[in-house]
Amino acid sequence: MGWSRGQSRQPSIPKAKFFTASGREIKRPAIQGWACLYGQAFFASGRYRVMKAGAFIDTIYDCQSKRMLFDHNDSDVVGGTSSGLEFANSLDGLAFRMPLDRNARAAEIVDAVKSNSRACVSVGVELVENIVRKTTDGVEFDYCLKAKLTEISLVPEGAISGTYSAIVDLDDENPNLWLACRANAFATAKAVANTTARGQRIVDMLARLKA
Secondary structure, eight states: OOOOTTOOOOOOOOOOOOBOTTSOBOSSEEEEEEEEETTOEEEETTEEEEEOTTTTTTGGGSOOOOEEEETTOTTOEEEEGGGTOEEEEOSSEEEEEEEOTTOTTHHHHHHHHHTTSSOEEEEEEEEEEEEEEEOTTOOEEEEEEEEEEEEEEEESSOSSTTOEEEEEEGGGSOSOHHHHTTSHHHHHHHHHHHHHHHHHHHHHHHHHHHO
């Protein structure tokens, strides 16, 4: 066991506690939101792209490890499928959820989301199948039919508008993420998170202008 007679067991590190804006303790903290939204144009790797609805269906069931990072930094892993990260596909996009009660980086994640320093989400992908299309104005873009998800990152602002993360209490959430992301509460959380994040970016921009 590694304990000799006469040694006293070291006290365990107290479990971090998190609270809602109203002061209620979050009993089973988790992070969840939209990792990607379908049908929205974004610019990446020098190309305009649009993700087709369902582009991630195959990859979320391929049993391969998926990570959660800060800012797409491979050396800054804050969680993953090995620590409960899960995904669900809907017509709107790719939803995610990860419990935080046993996560060593939980306090950093909660602070990053609540301070709006990394309240948005971005996906790391490898394109598997896409076709080239043009808008009515003649702008060429990639229409991504299938993509392999390698990681999701908490970022200040994602390439796709509308992605978000929020800290929730799993006691208040539908345990089935596929059903949860179709509920009105999920859409409401998105609107609130996006408005708050935009407001924080404006505040930060003004602060930089004054500096």
